[in-house]
Amino acid sequence: MVPSNRDQRWPNYEKRKAGLLVLLFTHAAYAIGATGAEASGFIAIPLVKTYNLKEPDFDPPNSLFVNGGALYGESQPDTSKLLHALNLDIEWDDYGYLATIQIGTPPRDFKLLVDSGSADLWVPGEGCQAGDGSGDCGNHTLLGPTFSSSFRHSGEFWMVKYGSGPVAGHIVSDHVTVAGLTLKSHRFALALRESKHYTLNRTLYDGIMGLARTVGWNHNLPSLVESLHGAGLIKRPIVSYRIPRAADGRSDGELAFGGMNPAKYKAASVVTLKNIGPIRFWEARMDSIVINGITLRIGRRSAILDSGTTFILGPRKDVALLHTAIPGSRFSDGLWYIPCHTEVVLSLSFGGRAFPIQPRDLRATPLNKDDPNAECKSRIGEMRGRGGSQWIVGDVFLKNVYFSTNLEKNEISLAELA
Template sequence: MQLALSFSALLASVLFVLSATDSGVQAAPAKRARTVTLPLTRLHQNRGDVHPQVLLQQHINRSQRRIARMRGVAPPSKRELEQNLAKRLYIPAGGRPGKVQKRFNRVGTKGSVSLVEEDDDAKFEPFAKAAGRKGKGKGKAGTAGANSNAGGNSGAAASASGLTPANAPTANNSLGLAIEAQDVGYIATIQMGTPPRDFNILMDSGSADLWVGAENCQSESGGDCGNHTFLGPQSSSTFTDTNKQFQVTYGTGNVQGDIIQDNIVVAGLALNAHTFGVATAESVDFSSDSVPFDGLMGLAQSTLSEQGVLTPVEALAQAGLIGDAITSYKISRLADNKNDGEITFGGLDPTKFDASTLVTFDNVATDGFWEGAMDGVTVDGQDTGLQGRSAILDTGTTLIVAPPADATAVHQLIDGAQDDGQGGFTIPCNTNASVALSFGGQEFAIDTRDLVFAQADATGTNCVSGISSGQIVDDVTWLVGDVFLKNAYYSTDVTKNQISLAKLV
């Protein structure tokens, strides 16, 4: 094998590893409890000097730890994950990185180690592509251009580091989901305090705590918590501190602070004296000026809540403001230039999906996340023989991670696919392969732009597949992230403990 990474890419990757190693997070056995948190998104800037093979290993490592935490088993050790990453630094001759399009994932199983951090702009600015950024604070809207198969984004989309505003929602009790950067995250605006003020909130289907920065918020890197909107007694006359504390640790960041009560308005629905958190301390992952949101709303089941309170959607249902604790997501793809992302509370928006394709199935998870039976997998209509599988549907995961034998079975049916021997696969960048997953008797095809994760080399011929293999607890459980979920209308129902999927229109 030949070391084919550029010097700056290699140095940046090593520095990222050292940063993760120095974080002091221990790879202790996980407890299967309410501490599982899977943030939908976290801000990451584009780093043109990080090779896509290294990027792929980051996602594989994170997925492995995420699955271990979900299943309540000891995750791979930090040393094991670092060794996996080190192997990725050695790539075939000719694999020198070119100008590639990448989509960075926000991650964060509670307490996990995210190897090769991409968050600390100040530390790694020499290796960043400054031209791919559009200022600080809440950012400027990006512009989508012509579609590209490699990476699923256009060049214009790839340069968007701010927010692309959503169109007005088409259903009651709904909020538009602004697109952050290259489909990195989805952010809505809610109101908090008295008088009510707007807060940009990242909508997270996999955690269960609502928090925003406190007026006295301090960054762990020193100084205040950046160019954000904060909540506290100076700005809200209805703010009440309960004198209780909370802490949430994500894979690439953490917050801690006070549990408080104040008025909030979500999609026009008012919750007075709602209990949630204000962060008095944030890691740079949240406090940086480049982060375009003020807080995070977790919308999994409240059994995951570190604050021990109802999620907003559960509180809305309890108050009778919505019929059921349902949260529905239409996640946009920036390259489509539709900007029709939307989150709906209490029901589904029938204008976003084909009603004849709607299927509903039981949530089989017991710890508050969402998992259902997956009937089968096909490639170009050919059955892979993978029946009796279970899929954890997680908007906080970028890739689809399948057990090794299953991932191999899928790629054997994709012309030109190759196993890299380390959990990843390459596929032709111009592939027309149609991979589809089935739930509730309904088949959902994955857009080829999502299947093609990023260019694997400078030739533009080989690309990294959006489906990888991971050491999952058993041989039948998949972790299904946004590579799939951007291709379906996704709805979760806490009241009935069910999941719904439908084809988009």
Template sequence: MRLAGSFLWLLTTVLLGRFVSAAPTTKPKPRTLTMPIRSLHRSVDTTADPVTIYQQSIRKAQSRYQRIAQTISAKQQTDINRRYNTPVEALATFKANAQSDPNQLDVVSPVNDSANAGVSPLDIQAAISGGITPPTGPIAANSIGLGIVGPDTGYIGIVEIGTPPRQFQILMDSGSADFWVGSETCQVEGGGGCGNHQFLGSQSSSSFVASQQPFNVTYGTGNVVGNLVEDNVVLAGLSLPSHPFGVANVESSNFAQASFDGLMGLAQSGLSQQKLPTPVESLAAAGVIDQAIVAYKISRLADEKNDGEITFGGLDPTKFQSDTLVQLPNVNQQGFWEIQLDAVSVNDQNLGFVNQTAILDTGTTLFVAPPDVVNAIHAQIPGAVPSSGGFTVPCTTNASVALTIGNSSFAIDPHDIAFLPVNPNEPAGACTSGIVSSGTQSNRWLVGDVFLKNAYFATHVNDNLILLAQLS
């Protein structure tokens, strides 16, 4: 399908490059807004043996998926958030193996760009040491570049909050709809501080307005508890004065140990546990942007392009092929972004699955599908082997896994299927698969960054639409 009507007009405006300046005016005007994203990487426990850790990661992926199904059927629990554990534990396995061979970096060979010679040494180094890879562009008008922390495990944006404004690193999440940061009095469950983060409160912000209204968000792998507040929020120079959101007085340990200072949900506000508008909805309601649109270009560390970005209010035509853009209705009624899938194929062989849907979630690293789908996919990948409840695949795989969506085929890069080598000393050996089982038979998939790195992805709140296009 192609864009039509009023949205076609919006797309034409964007494609012609009619980005409006972000400079303040006496009267707010519709404009396109972009902001930076960086990848995130979490602290992990490397004490368990690799097999145990991988088994735990599969079990947790299954419990996450079951929570999603309960969320949607009950119309009560409102966030997906099973997203953290599986990649964290895969990284823990990897780091444990790296520690067993202190010379492993000396034997990592560079990847040949002309063929898949194994996992990139950039990913291996990032998995071991973390750190942010800075953006190098190219950067479009009204866009700010994407830096990457770790081997593509998640993405955070820089948001200015308070007076004077301070920068907070915020997880950008299309699979939830609540916005929060840690409070100045934040404590981790069981006692102790909430880590080396930026915190918000009356001591650091003169525009901070507290309330006694409770804020409590429960995720699949943790929770935050605090109060609703109001403060000034600035996204790429555009202001949301006195915007309502949450501050966490208590965080579960996974949030206290995370690399981000808070989380911004960018699903529809009907999913919000606090029943508050999302920042993009507030920007549109204030006339700062023309439509409540969020567009994502997710980068891959191994490509060394570092050109990712998130755009509010429109699309960046430099990031996608305009003639491949497809418009899809959102088939979810609770606020997730969910599309109908036409087919899944491996090496051009249609696996025959019909009546399937997929929730598109930037906050999930991996590709999560029902067991029959995952088994069928790996059965067609040469060298795939069941392992500790999941699968390993050759790090050198060239298998082509593709989703047909809106009569267009979107292929997953083989480097995204081979998540990380089981042994960092063997970048061309066996890799944990980026495609994992939900553990529950269903027609619903949870599609994260393993897929989304391979497409330009946008959501349109006003028209309840999802857009996908081939990357430029």
């Protein structure tokens, strides 16, 4: 998910991310818990897919502070062969993915939206309130001194703004366990004022886990993967994603720390790409877009690979050209529609290798599910407010590949799924 400092103008049903992440970590004192890692080779916990909300569930950008209000006061294992991972599970219809980590003493589970498009982690705090003063932060798991004896409050102000509204609070520290690896007195963000979207009971995550780079990020604190690597808990600062699909009915999603899981991809298909994003993002050169064997003439393009974005968003002219190459597509009132039964083969090419998207991943909500010839909303839409050569490539594509980022080498790897 990419923080909102621009106008995306994406249709209501396709708001970019249900929420975004705030990952604020520092190299403090660490202790390690890697139970079972030596035996299993990797540790897995669920990642769950969320959904997008309707327009009334989003607040105006500055509504967080409408009514003001004060924020409340005051020996390591050998990691050379280990892969530590969280299972990625799906909920709803492939709109967002969650992983569960543990925070505090005693440790409590927090469900976090996993986002390669931002660099912060945050969870809701004790006393958290909706920014417009309409109530508390819903039925989400909260963190604070009442719930954790190891919780420490720094008093440092923190805030981030997303497309679905701002979140604000303080920087705090507590014990954080990710895939069996424990960071003690770890610094991150605690949300005490949240925009409406985050406080809803039907928002299925408690906070956000950002896995982008921290270069150019607001708070100049290391990301989660930087902290795990700096503490010696993982040998390499690598995060790898196997994003699942609800329609497959399998629990095969995975977020892996420290390397790529060879059971999840075809080794001969790996392409490694230089990250060309100057700040934060994991961005690669995109060679071409191919539809039914025909290469579109769109020129030099790049793609931000963003696990926190459900759809694929591109420049208006590119998106129009793409859809006109899909038989039966049409444009109406700012949206593109495609036949629900389309079997078009659309591929994105990186590093000289074309990676096809399954046709079922291109279609969203049918206009009339009882009509066998019904049209569906397309999951590829136009994005305004960015340069004409840049795409944001989300889960529509990432469900079809194995995706990995290497912070140390500043590289991105893509591969065909095993």
